[in-house]
Amino acid sequence: xxxxxxxxxxxxxxxxxxxxxxxxxxxxxxxxxxxxxxxxxxxxxxxxxxxxxxxxxxxxxxxxxxxxxxxxxxxxxxxxxxxxxxxxxxxxxxxxxxxxxxxxxxxxxxxxxxxxxxxxxxxxxxxxxxxxxxxxxxxxxxxxxxxx
Amino acid sequence: xxxxxxxxxxxxxxxxxxxxxxxxxxxxxxxxxxxxxxxxxxxxxxxxxxxxxxxxxxxxxxxxxxxxxxxxxxxxxxxxxxxxxxxxxxxxxxxxxxxxxxxxxxxxxxxxxxxxxxxxxxxxxxxxxxxxxxxxxxxxxxxxxxxxxxxxxxxxxxxxxxxxxxxxxxxx
Numbered sequence: 001x002x003x004x005x006x007x008x009x010x011x012x013x014x015x016x017x018x019x020x021x022x023x024x025x026x027x028x029x030x031x032x033x034x035x036x037x038x039x040x041x042x043x044x045x046x047x048x049x050x051x052x053x054x055x056x057x058x059x060x061x062x063x064x065x066x067x068x069x070x071x072x073x074x075x076x077x078x079x080x081x082x083x084x085x086x087x088x089x090x091x092x093x094x095x096x097x098x099x100x101x102x103x104x105x106x107x108x109x110x111x112x113x114x115x116x117x118x119x120x121x122x123x124x125x126x127x128x129x130x131x132x133x134x135x136x137x138x139x140x141x142x143x144x145x146x147x148x
Numbered sequence: 149x150x151x152x153x154x155x156x157x158x159x160x161x162x163x164x165x166x167x168x169x170x171x172x173x174x175x176x177x178x179x180x181x182x183x184x185x186x187x188x189x190x191x192x193x194x195x196x197x198x199x200x201x202x203x204x205x206x207x208x209x210x211x212x213x214x215x216x217x218x219x220x221x222x223x224x225x226x227x228x229x230x231x232x233x234x235x236x237x238x239x240x241x242x243x244x245x246x247x248x249x250x251x252x253x254x255x256x257x258x259x260x261x262x263x264x265x266x267x268x269x270x271x272x273x274x275x276x277x278x279x280x281x282x283x284x285x286x287x288x289x290x291x292x293x294x295x296x297x298x299x300x301x302x303x304x305x306x307x308x309x310x311x312x313x314x315x316x317x318x319x320x
Contacts, residue, residue: 020186
């Protein structure tokens with residue numbers, strides 16, 4: 001019984017924690033983000049398995065995790081409210097070459113982040129060449145260039 | 149935050165994606181409040197709310213001073229903490245100490261040092277006979293591993309002294 005509860009509690013706790021961290025937190029994996037992710041995984045692993053390293057326990061934990069994940073995706077399909085709650089919504093941060101500063105501040109982003117995404121995805125050099133920049137639900141910044 | 153809702157930057161756009169900025173502002177507020185909560189949890193953790201720290205480590209003494217107990221008020225399931233019981237009595241004699249209440253339901257005793265002269269079960273827990281030294285002092289070091297969850301009320305009973313009550317909480 002406790003393995004299922006452990007896995008469910010851990011899933012929910014991580015879901016809430018990553019909601020608090022925001023969608024950007026692990027979207028662009030820097031070297032340090034990768035190390036951080038591994039450390040989180042390491043800390044989680046002990047709590048998930050406890051002192052029971054049996055095959056049954058690990059399969060039960062994995063079954064629970066995948067079960068909740070599939071269940072949530074089914075719920076998301078049925079209810080747009082839940083989908084919005086879990087996945088969030090895209091947000092525009094550059095409009096017709098102008099930064100929406102208030103939004104950037106709330107999203108904990110700076111102009112350099114937007115320009116980095118513009119250079120790497122579209123080869124754009126100046127802010128004025130951007131028509132729209134949007135923080136997508138997965139935290140990546142997508143760039144739509146202006147037509148000349 | 150008040151002028152946020154009227155600022156043109158924060159009104160909802162319809163193209164190229166349909167936005168609901170009122171909702172997005174709530175999400176951002178949640179992230180900010182969540183961060184405060186994380187900091188609070190870190191501080192509480194440092195202070196010892198989740199075992200081992202100022203809030204958790206206790207030392208209690210009986211009114212007549214014959215028994216004193218050092219213990220952790222907060223434990224975590226599966227982790228071990230120590231408890232020290234000091235008693236005083238007649239020199240070179242055996243004192244019978246009783247661990248009663250819910251202690252043995254919530255914890256398992258991993259080590260008990262020095263080994264008691266005798267140990268037997270009683271209706272409420274276990275009775276341990278400890279040998280005092282030439283000054284009449286005896287110490288008992290116990291390592292407890294938290295097995296249960298929740299609050300456990302226990303008592304340490306020494307005949308002739310008022311019972312000492314210990315409350316211990318085990319986190320999951």
